[in-house]
Amino acid sequence: MPPRSADADTNFALYFRESLSVITNAFLIASIEGDRRILLYDPPVRVTRKHGALPLYLSITQTYRVVAAQAGGTRAKSTGYTYGLYAQPDNQEPILEFHWHPESTPRLRWPHLHVIANSADGQLDRVHFPTARICVEDFIRLLIRDFDVETRVPHDKCKQILTKNKAAFVEKANWLFWENLI
Amino acid sequence: MPKTQPKVVGIKWVSKHQLRKVLDARAQRVLGMSGEKFVESMNKGTLGAKALDGKAGTVELATLCFFTRERSASSKRGR
Numbered sequence: 555m556p557p558r559s560a561d562a563d564t565n566f567a568l569y570f571r572e573s574l575s576v577i578t579n580a581f582l583i584a585s586i587e588g589d590r591r592i593l594l595y596d597p598p599v600r601v602t603r604k605h606g607a608l609p610l611y612l613s614i615t616q617t618y619r620v621v622a623a624q625a626g627g628t629r630a631k632s633t634g635y636t637y638g639l640y641a642q643p644d645n646q647e648p649i650l651e652f653h654w655h656p657e658s659t660p661r662l663r664w665p666h667l668h669v670i671a672n673s674a675d676g677q678l679d680r681v682h683f684p685t686a687r688i689c690v691e692d693f694i695r696l697l698i699r700d701f702d703v704e705t706r707v708p709h710d711k712c713k714q715i716l717t718k719n720k721a722a723f724v725e726k727a728n729w730l731f732w733e734n735l736i
Numbered sequence: 737m738p739k740t741q742p743k744v745v746g747i748k749w750v751s752k753h754q755l756r757k758v759l760d761a762r763a764q765r766v767l768g769m770s771g772e773k774f775v776e777s778m779n780k781g782t783l784g785a786k787a788l789d790g791k792a793g794t795v796e797l798a799t800l801c802f803f804t805r806e807r808s809a810s811s812k813r814g815r
Contacts, residue, residue, distance in 0.1 A: 567747060568744070571744045571747060574745050575743065575744045575745045581746040581747065582745055582746070583748055584747050584749050585755045586749070586803075587752075587802065590803070592799065592800075592803050594796070596758050596761075596796070636795060636796050636799075638792065644765050645766050645793040648792035653789070655798070657802075658788060658799060659788055670792060679792070680790060680791075706742045711741070715742075
């Protein structure tokens with residue numbers, strides 16, 4: 555069931571949805587457990603690419619809690635994410651995954667990146683490359699810039715939406731420094 | 737010609753029951769096991785960080801587990 559009040563958590567979902575809308579029009583699944591929320595794409599959704607390149611598939615899971623804000627009211631607090639990219643539907647042929655899942659894996663609490671690749675030293679798939687906290691806007695920028703994912707709006711508008719939403723997200727964040735990583 | 741303002745993606749709120757179906761489908765796809773079997777292994781604590789983060793698309797199942805579990809009678813009563 556949806557939350558009863560239109561407050562911080564609904565705003566968070568709105569920013570998140572608006573950012574995704576620059577590359578897809580697929581519905582997000584949402585659910586609620588107490589003060590916790592989950593937004594996800596499952597199975598992964600198709601995104602088209604420029605220059606006739608084969609489509610890619612986007613797997614997204616975002617969790618957050620709705621907590622009391624110091625200034626009154628409530629605010630959304632991220633508790634984890636997985637942003638994955640696949641070459642085939644149904645979670646087949648993964649390419650990369652940005653993860654932060656401190657609650658599911660207490661011994662692996664830091665944000666990290668999995669790159670599905672090989673090296674002279676063997677498979678890199680399950681190496682946990684440490685990263686900063688990534689937000690969905692960073693991930694979308696990576697898809698557009700480096701994977702030629704097609705946008706549903708002109709580039710300038712797209713950039714404006716992603717920058718605005720990342721700024722709104724970071725304004726509420728409890729870590730201090732931020733810049734677009736990509 | 738792309739639009740100047742995209743329509744914001746929709747959101748579909750689902751119940752625990754519906755989310756369990758999502759969990760089951762993903763467990764079948766990614767691990768070749770039922771969602772029920774996955775939840776059972778989680779509850780027994782037989783899936784460590786290595787297993788959960790050992791294959792692409794797996795760790796999401798642990799997150800889904802949390803959102804699909806039944807709350808105990810005492811936690812439902814509240815204060």
